Amino acid sequence: MTDMFVSLGTWNWLIFGLILMGLELLTPGVFLFWLGLAAFLAGLLSFAFDPAWQTQILMFAVFAVAAVPLWRRMARAKPGAADSPFLNKRADALVGRVFTLEKPIVDGSGTVRIDDTIWRVTGPDAPAGSRVKVVKADGARLTVAAA
Template sequence: MYGPAFWWTIVGIVLMILELAVPGLVLFFFGLGALATALLVLIFPAGVALQLIVFAIASLVSLFGLRRLLKPVFAGRASRAGSAADGIVGSEGKVTEAITPEEAGRIVVNGTGWKAESEESIEAGRAVVVVGQRSLTLIVKGK
């Protein structure tokens, strides 16, 4: 039937595929450890205890040795271009939750909901214009 090398290879491939669904870039290195163990048992017949020790050591060495180098490659580059906030100042929106000078409300601009503040009271349903932005909060005035 299938030997330990086959099963370690399957485990390694599954862990690497699972990395696509789980953030953090950790499972990938356990997958590398499983593939290293598969290579070991393919070349040298080893007992289960030795296989588990090799898996643990290979996984931890690859995790701590390679993660820092590979994380930027897997993470990609962050870019502000094309974000939802680009060019939002000057856009028109509609108030969905009333805004008062003391308490922020909510608005919809270009189909996206935002937290909004204003120096004036603006009731729900009223049109507004975005005059500024502070982090993820828009500053608006009534239209």
């Protein structure tokens, strides 16, 4: 076993890093990429100076442990940076828009047609054809006010 560690060379680390990065293509999660990067860095530093096998393993371990917080920081979502902030929140995208009532709001309940969908609305009583502004979305029910 010691002979295997003693024979660790720069090329072995580089190949190991490339293999781990290649395996990342087959498995989801981006975890193996960071381990591959750690092995690749250990190999590159082994080119610069010829460390003992213990130092090479220590370099790999340090790089692998340092990669975890770096990965978490990069993976953390940036607020407001989403391409589609209303994906799976279709009703929230309607807040602030103005529509025409299809059926009157009677006793606080009515309907409005938006594109190809009829939405239930709540708000102050208003006749059909009135313009209303969506002020709140709660599931499939919209709260409206006179526009």
